[in-house]
Amino acid sequence: MPPIMEHPETYFRQFIPPRSALLKELEEEAHREEIPIIGPVVGEFLFILARVVRAEKILELGTATGYSAIFLSEAFESQRGQLITIENDKKMAQRARKNFQRAGFEKQIEIRVGDAIDVMKTLSAPFDLIFMDIDKIHYNRALPHCRRLLRKNGLLVADNVGFEDADPFNASIYASKAFRMVSLYSFLPLHSPEKDGICLALRS
Numbered sequence: 001m002p003p004i005m006e007h008p009e010t011y012f013r014q015f016i017p018p019r020s021a022l023l024k025e026l027e028e029e030a031h032r033e034e035i036p037i038i039g040p041v042v043g044e045f046l047f048i049l050a051r052v053v054r055a056e057k058i059l060e061l062g063t064a065t066g067y068s069a070i071f072l073s074e075a076f077e078s079q080r081g082q083l084i085t086i087e088n089d090k091k092m093a094q095r096a097r098k099n100f101q102r103a104g105f106e107k108q109i110e111i112r113v114g115d116a117i118d119v120m121k122t123l124s125a126p127f128d129l130i131f132m133d134i135d136k137i138h139y140n141r142a143l144p145h146c147r148r149l150l151r152k153n154g155l156l157v158a159d160n161v162g163f164e165d166a167d168p169f170n171a172s173i174y175a176s177k178a179f180r181m182v183s184l185y186s187f188l189p190l191h192s193p194e195k196d197g198i199c200l201a202l203r204s
């Protein structure tokens with residue numbers, strides 16, 4: 001087998017995607033305040049996934065300052081695109097709202113303040129893509145709602161599935177007949193943490 005890079009982590013840091021001044025500012029703020037955001041590599045990954053499925057209706061669980069929602073909204077190809085993001089921390093939701101205005105997405109992104117599972121119960125299908133990034137202990141409870149809300153061939157992306165708290169979710173989705181799924185354990189520069197798992201699951 002040909003040799004792999006000697007220092008792959010250093011090597012792949014060269015290829016962190018370019019992004020706007022606002023997104024860089026949110027990264028610096030997250031670093032200072034220890035807010036766990038997805039970072040530019042996973043951000044770009046979400047952008048590409050959302051564009052590939054031509055998402056027009058996206059649901060995000062876990063807004064924080066709005067960093068990941070901005071990447072997802074950049075994928076909309078028309079003004080019809082709509083993203084609902086759920087955050088249970090009122091102050092964080094307020095900060096995100098301001099960032100959505102700064103990014104020019106105030107018309108396309110709606111923040112719902114409350115527990116993600118409670119809010120999901122009030123939503124109607126179909127969504128094209130759901131991005132799950134709340135406390136990992138709640139992932140398994142959110143899964144039946146993801147199943148109900150996603151359209152056929154809609155995509156569920158769950159971040160941080162390398163966390164121990166994600167184990168019940170990982171086991172449930174692996175066993176579920178409602179999804180075809182894969183878990184990728186990867187090096188993700190500037191993601192919190194930099195080595196973690198991401199689950200991609202297609203609604204059957």
Ligand SMILES: C[S@@+](CC[C@H](N)C(=O)[O-])C[C@H]1O[C@@H](n2cnc3c(N)ncnc32)[C@H](O)[C@@H]1O
Pocket residue numbers: 036037038039061062063064065066067068069086087088089092114115116117133134135138
């Ligand atoms: C990892 S951060 C989200 C980061 C964001 N997705 C990004 O990358 O820019 C998780 C956020 O989810 C919120 N959260 C945690 N559990 C929640 C729940 N059950 N319902 C709603 N929000 C929740 C936290 O307050 C926190 O702001």
